[in-house]
Amino acid sequence: MVLIMRRLRRGAGSQPGFFHAFKVTAKEDVQIAYEFGLRHSAKAVALLGELPAAVFDDLVKLGLARVEKLIRAPAEFPYQVVFSPESFATVNTAVHWKLLDPEEDA
Numbered sequence: 001m002v003l004i005m006r007r008l009r010r011g012a013g014s015q016p017g018f019f020h021a022f023k024v025t026a027k028e029d030v031q032i033a034y035e036f037g038l039r040h041s042a043k044a045v046a047l048l049g050e051l052p053a054a055v056f057d058d059l060v061k062l063g064l065a066r067v068e069k070l071i072r073a074p075a076e077f078p079y080q081v082v083f084s085p086e087s088f089a090t091v092n093t094a095v096h097w098k099l100l101d102p103e104e105d106a
Contacts, residue, residue, distance in 0.1 A: 019088075021081045024048070030100065049095035059087050 022033055030046065037044025059065035064087035068080055083091060 017085045019083045021083065023079075023081075034100065046100045047097050048100055049091075049097045051091065051095050055090065055094040056081075059083070059090060064090070 022029065024030060024033070030048065034044055034046045037046060056065065060067070063084075065081055065083050068082060070080055
């Protein structure tokens with residue numbers, strides 16, 4: 001599972017400190033995920049990482065991650081994964097992250 005992640009700040013059902021992610025299936029998905037960040041900051045970045053399916057499944061079973069349908073979301077991102085702070089140690093051990101910053105990558 002390849003993910004784009006962003007920290008949740010506010011919104012329906014969000015809790016401070018939680019992160020959410022979208023599954024990336026095409027290059028355009030990265031651009032759309034980056035644009036989500038622009039709604040909250042003029043300088044948005046995105047994290048791209050690959051999480052092994054077995055780790056993801058374990059986090060869901062333990063209640064440390066959940067899959068939610070997004071209301072009014074683009075068709076490209078009908079669902080998000082929300083990771084609790086308690087999942088971060090496992091996620092950060094299992095995922096190789098890449099920071100996508102269009103200003104630095106230009």
